[in-house]
Amino acid sequence: MDAFLTSRVISDLLGGMTNGMIYGLVALSLVLVWRSTGILNFAQGAMPMFAVYVGMVALGHYFGYWVCVGIALFAGFVIGAGTERILVRPLYGKPEINPIVVMVGFLTVLEAVAAAIWSSVPRGLPSPFSPIDYRLGGLPLAVSPFSLYEIITSLAVMAAVAMLFRYTNLGLQLRASALAPEVSRLLGVRVNRMLTLGWTLSTGVGTITAILVSSNFFTGLTPQVMDGIFAFGFIAAAVGGLDSPVGSIVAGVVMGIILQFVGDYVNSNAIILAAVAILIVSLMARPNGVFSPVRTRRV
Amino acid sequence: MNVASVTRSKIIWLVVAIIGVAVAFVATPNASDAVAASVLFVVIVVSAAGFSSASFRQWHPVLARAAKVLVVTCATLFATFFFSETTNFNLATGAAMSVTLVGLSFLTGISGQISLGNGAFMGVGAFVMAMWANHHATTPIVLALLIAIAGGAVVGLLLGLPATRLRGPYLAGMTLAFAVAFDAILNYFNSWTGGDGGLQLPRSTNPPGWLLRLFSHGVAPLTANTLWLTDITIVATGVAFFFMANLFASRVGRAMRLVRDNEVGAELVGVNLARTRVLAFVISSSYAALGGALWTLINNSATPSTYSFALSIVILSVLVIGGIGTIPGALIGGLIYAYSTNVIAWFTARTGLNPQGNLASQLNGIIFGGLLIVTMMFAPRGVAGLYRTFRRRQIIKGPDVNQPVEETYAEA
């Protein structure tokens, strides 16, 4: 049994699942901003990255890990709300390429400013969880205290967001503001506030993801650190369906597992190729995502 | 048009010409280049103004376009004989970029599909050109370019087929994924593509003997390699733009605009949605491939690091600033691309910023990204669009707040 659990297959499975949780979180934040404001936020990786750098500043003043996390999270909320009010609000109702281009520009600026202020040298956010794998009968199990931290945090965030959208009045208002803003206004919903809240929440989720990534002993924090993760997270969201939070999380985890196996059994270059192949194949089969609800309408 | 509006339009042209001259002086390495560039710029502006007269265009649109393209191309060719090597190199780089840009302008502006992967398509053309030249060194340049274009078309088809069923964000994301994956693809096939170092062309391209003999009296001005390559690029660019201008105005172009604006209506009129979208994709990827192949020619090599995702972002940025969906916008974008590094360097020198410091190295990104945001928010149709909106307001007195977008694209 021990040999099985520490075998290559299980190691890949566990490692892939941990990575997949991260992709799922990014996918979730993309779905959040899509469902609440109808915009695909290409800066969804860069904004949290910047927030974590802000948290890092506190680290320089000898504050502990959790204080930095708190500051980063707060910075993420502020960045999310600020971006919505300043950059995105004027673009509602314009052709859909406009916000995409603006967000791509914002992504470029954020990465450049971060590199200008803090340079591209990788930094670490030292988490109190050891990255050394647990051992089972003397052999390493692909689970460490740190990966447990990642998994539990991810699950907690996903559950919280799911409950918010499904069961609360706030979630109802958020969804309504995105689907039918005018009608929602007529019903007394403060739509503008909901839109800002949608971005704030989504950047918050993104910041948690960035914190997890930066706390990872093997990655650390650079201005470009979230680029690849954003790409994978986006693919997960597209495969699972931008309208389906559960779908994109599941897609993220599955993708994480598949990619781990590809990386291990083929070579590291093939990882992104496999991801793109997954994207293309699934979009050909289900252009709106695998888990998007397909309903017939009475015309 | 009354007297006041005609004078106003002439003043605008004058202001544009002055700005162009100023930029020429800032961006070029020496004074003689700047003078030649300014003269060229004025010639282009004047001919563009002249050939834009509505009556000429209505009389024979294709001929009008051909005349415009011919004049601009010949003037530029003539000017290259007076430019220094650096300027010619920059010019060629910018021209090749504008070929890519006009293809993207078509895809996004006319067909309404968002693509973030054109840097990768440039890479396809660049590497097909390099690989072919390495195996068949004696192929004439034109044929090699056509082969590179074909390569771009094939890849465009492969990506375009799944793209037909995708909407906005999904399509953008798919092209983004392709752009990000391109590097890995090149690496995976590194026996063909030469790995990190890329490929060199087997021997430098020289002008053919018969052309040299044509100019053999006195100095042989075409012996300079860069000059020859720049001229090839300019001719190729001219031809590409001519085709694109006609495409914008043709039935195909109209069908694409219809698909962009009103899918149901388009289907009712018998337009095949999927085929139109794929066609737009293939055209844009072919143009990008041509641009990349020209770059390989100019640089005598193709390296993977050039065709990164960052390139796709830069392509989008300069096109947005120049003006998406327009043809002059692609030209402006190409110029901006070629000279932005120079202008930014000049700016850095003037303000005494440490050129090795963190801020200076990131200035490119900050400025481009910032311009992208500002342009999209305040002038979404770019420089070319600003000019057109201005001209529209003169011709049509009265409320023009909601001009339909098609009208600005009707001019080639």
Added chain:
Amino acid sequence: MIRVSNLTVAYGAVKALTDVSFEAPTGAITAVLGANGAGKTTLLRTLSGLKAPLAGSITRDDVELVGMRTENIARLGIAHVPEGRGVIGEFTVEENLRLGALNAKVSAKDSLATQYERFPILGERRRQHADQLSGGERQILSMARALIAQPTSLLLDEPSLGLAPLITAQIMATIKELCASDGLTVILVEQNASSALRIADRAIVLNVGHVVAYDSAAVVAADEKLRQYYLGMAV
């Protein structure tokens, strides 16, 4: 009471309403009639704050509404059932109602129960997605959604649009009952002048943004010229 004074609304250079004035008394139904393009929908949208007027004022019990945000006007108890019903298709019937109930002074559970009692068909279909309802059911849903917050004023934009005559009659009857039982101030925009005039107390006729008639419903219904030229009714 809702009072509209010298209201002028324009879209660019085109005036949709010019100097419109009238009063909609409390507890009564005021019908706004006229042909297509007369400005009826614009009037309701301006009342709800979705469109800002060029000039004029709108007051509800002497509180000025012009310049207020739409959601704040709604929170004042002025409910607007928009043209085309505005039912959120992706939500279930119950979710649509819950959305309306956010404004309610009573608990959501109680308000829902009241509406299900009043409109049993909604109770039957409460878990279905709203885009699976028929036109008449959607009309009932959007009215219930407006009523669930216990508004004091109700603005209805062409409730009979696209509905069969039998359903239209039922809906008109429902509106009349509700107005009587809840003491609502109702402004009813309709192209179907005859059904509207049957239940209305007062009527205004608009033509290309101008008020051409403003009187009790009975008087307007009897006027031959109005019937022929503006209301499309048989003379």
